[in-house]
Amino acid sequence: MHKPGTLRTRLRQEGFLIVLLVPALVYFSVYHLVPMAGMVLAFQDFRIVGPSQWVGLKHFRLLFSSPSFLGVLKNTLIISSMKIILFFPLPIAFALMLNELRSVFVRKFVQATAYLPHFLSWVVIAGVWISFLSPSTGGANQARGLLGLPPVDYMTSKSAIRWVLFASETWRSLGWDSIIYLAALMRISPSLYESADMDGAGPLQKAVYITIPELAPTMITVLILNLGFFMSAGFDQVFNMMNDSVISAVDILDTYVYRIGLLNMQYSFSTAASLFKGVIGLVLILGTHTAAKKVTGKGLW
Amino acid sequence: MAGLKMKGKPSSTRDRLFRAAIALVLLAVSAVVLVPLLNLLALSLSDPARVGEVTGLTVLPKGFSTVNYRVLAANPLFVRSIVNAVLITVVGTAINLAVTSMAAFALTRSALPGRRIFMLLVIVIMVLEPGLIPEYLVVKKIGLMNSLWAVILYKTVNVYYLIILMRFFEEVPQSLIEAARVDGAGYGTIFLKIMLPLAKPALATLGLFYGVFHWNEYFRASIYLSDPDKYPLQLILRQFVVLDDTASLIGSGALFSFDEAARLDYGALKASTIIVAMIPVLIVYPLILKYYTKGVMEGGVKE
Numbered sequence: 001m002h003k004p005g006t007l008r009t010r011l012r013q014e015g016f017l018i019v020l021l022v023p024a025l026v027y028f029s030v031y032h033l034v035p036m037a038g039m040v041l042a043f044q045d046f047r048i049v050g051p052s053q054w055v056g057l058k059h060f061r062l063l064f065s066s067p068s069f070l071g072v073l074k075n076t077l078i079i080s081s082m083k084i085i086l087f088f089p090l091p092i093a094f095a096l097m098l099n100e101l102r103s104v105f106v107r108k109f110v111q112a113t114a115y116l117p118h119f120l121s122w123v124v125i126a127g128v129w130i131s132f133l134s135p136s137t138g139g140a141n142q143a144r145g146l147l148g149l150p151p152v153d154y155m156t157s158k159s160a161i162r163w164v165l166f167a168s169e170t171w172r173s174l175g176w177d178s179i180i181y182l183a184a185l186m187r188i189s190p191s192l193y194e195s196a197d198m199d200g201a202g203p204l205q206k207a208v209y210i211t212i213p214e215l216a217p218t219m220i221t222v223l224i225l226n227l228g229f230f231m232s233a234g235f236d237q238v239f240n241m242m243n244d245s246v247i248s249a250v251d252i253l254d255t256y257v258y259r260i261g262l263l264n265m266q267y268s269f270s271t272a273a274s275l276f277k278g279v280i281g282l283v284l285i286l287g288t289h290t291a292a293k294k295v296t297g298k299g300l301w
Numbered sequence: 302m303a304g305l306k307m308k309g310k311p312s313s314t315r316d317r318l319f320r321a322a323i324a325l326v327l328l329a330v331s332a333v334v335l336v337p338l339l340n341l342l343a344l345s346l347s348d349p350a351r352v353g354e355v356t357g358l359t360v361l362p363k364g365f366s367t368v369n370y371r372v373l374a375a376n377p378l379f380v381r382s383i384v385n386a387v388l389i390t391v392v393g394t395a396i397n398l399a400v401t402s403m404a405a406f407a408l409t410r411s412a413l414p415g416r417r418i419f420m421l422l423v424i425v426i427m428v429l430e431p432g433l434i435p436e437y438l439v440v441k442k443i444g445l446m447n448s449l450w451a452v453i454l455y456k457t458v459n460v461y462y463l464i465i466l467m468r469f470f471e472e473v474p475q476s477l478i479e480a481a482r483v484d485g486a487g488y489g490t491i492f493l494k495i496m497l498p499l500a501k502p503a504l505a506t507l508g509l510f511y512g513v514f515h516w517n518e519y520f521r522a523s524i525y526l527s528d529p530d531k532y533p534l535q536l537i538l539r540q541f542v543v544l545d546d547t548a549s550l551i552g553s554g555a556l557f558s559f560d561e562a563a564r565l566d567y568g569a570l571k572a573s574t575i576i577v578a579m580i581p582v583l584i585v586y587p588l589i590l591k592y593y594t595k596g597v598m599e600g601g602v603k604e
């Protein structure tokens with residue numbers, strides 16, 4: 001046994017810490033660092049045998065002159081805007097409503113049901129939605145029938161499919177994304193409301209002067225952090241909900257990268273699209289991190 | 302409309318009506334979540350002869366039959382996919398927890414040489430996303446193609462979970478660690494005997510999230526596995542329900558061994574597959590509610 005503090009013990013202890021870190025480092029290397037270095041493929045022509053050849057910006061020029069890529073970019077921006085900006089107020093409203101409930105039983109029931117879809121895979125959710133939206137047997141169209149409306153084939157309608165994405169995203173995330181606001185609401189001191197009551201403030205005034213300002217930092221943090229993922233638009237959802245009839249309306253960067261890369265085997269071209277997405281994503285994340293730190297004092301790290 | 306807190310005061314009729322309206326809206330949200338799920342459950346358990354009576358809004362089975370589930374259980378590919386999914390989930394989660402907690406512990410020790418560089422690395426991994434093709438080519442190069450390991454090891458360390466665990470370890474009182482040091486404990490003892498037991502609730506929560514992630518994963522399985530015998534359940538589900546590839550699921554052998562098979566309804570069979578894929582999530586869901594939501598509500602969210 002060595003006394004603590006001797007050089008040998010210290011080296012051995014430091015070595016032990018490194019050993020603890022090794023499995024994580026191996027994982028990071030295989031799935032992150034080496035593939036990151038592999039992004040140079042975007043500037044090369046991929047060859048199965050022999051070294052790949054440098055071709056400079058060829059694949060980027062092809063990318064930006066490809067009409068399909070520009071359509072994909074447009075879809076990504078539209079779908080992301082719907083899922084980040086249009087969706088944004090919904091969990092806030094949900095949390096505010098939950099906060100008004102007096103019945104513990106109803107509250108717990110609503111929470112338990114509303115959080116559940118967050119844990120279902122997009123494969124399951126797609127299965128549930130495809131079945132629910134079926135023009136012949138689905139619940140949505142039967143509800144329309146009760147109102148005397150004709151059935152709609154939502155999954156194959158180009159004008160409806162983006163709203164299907166928005167609706168199913170809301171179905172999955174409304175409850176779960178409200179948790180952060182619910183926690184913020186619980187931190188508001190009741191004395192604020194009590195003194196407002198004494199001043200004769202009505203519900204609307206209390207909302208405008210107390211609740212909204214108290215929630216504002218949380219709202220800003222959520223919005224800013226979500227903007228960092230603007231270029232992603234939700235691969236798993238789109239991948240499982242798209243079909244040949246609607247592909248032109250919902251094909252996003254990640255599904256495009258998958259299709260031209262792994263299905264059409266255009267490795268370099270696909271990697272160029274990935275790199276384009278990665279660079280914009282990086283700028284967005286660094287930008288939103290800086291913005292979040294400035295506004296709320298807390299960033300991503 | 303919000304923030305209507307009047308504790309201790311008798312509510313007026315208007316307030317009560319307002320609350321009742323809110324309760325109705327919220328219960329409608331619950332119904333929108335539950336009805337499509339219960340509808341599939343009802344469809345899967347209905348008597349095949351009466352399956353035509355099940356509408357899209359039915360929530361209780363018409364008659365009762367387990368034939369759909371028996372057809373699935375008789376399909377070797379389906380059973381195999383459950384075994385694969387359980388294997389991936391159990392082994393994957395164990396590796397996740399071991400590797401993440403070891404790294405979190407090491408990264409929170411000031412004695413770790415090069416700690417700043419490692420932290421920088423963690424941030425780089427958080428903000429830089431490698432493309433799909435380069436990752437695919439690396440996995441191919443190291444010989445993990447068509448191996449369950451390629452799927453098990455994907456997301457071995459979730460960087461966000463790593464940071465949560467690091468914050469947890471940082472909050473362990475220094476005096477506790479110093480006391481153990483004085484008693485001659487090395488890092489190994491401190492990690493195993495002090496940190497891990499203290500981190501049990503955090504590890505349980507992360508384990509549930511890692512576990513749900515593995516169970517729900519299908520995409521890496523679809524690109525890295527070529528042998529259908531190795532497919533996890535979610536991938537079979539995708540082929541059957543999303544891609545509508547019925548041949549993949551129903552072997553001819555299974556079809557002839559059931560009297561009711563002639564009357565089998567594909568919609569009902571698909572519904573049963575979806576239900577089976579949800580069951581493990583439903584089993585751990587109460588635990589998630591207990592650990593995570595309670596932790597968030599009582600301890601405040603760590604933004």
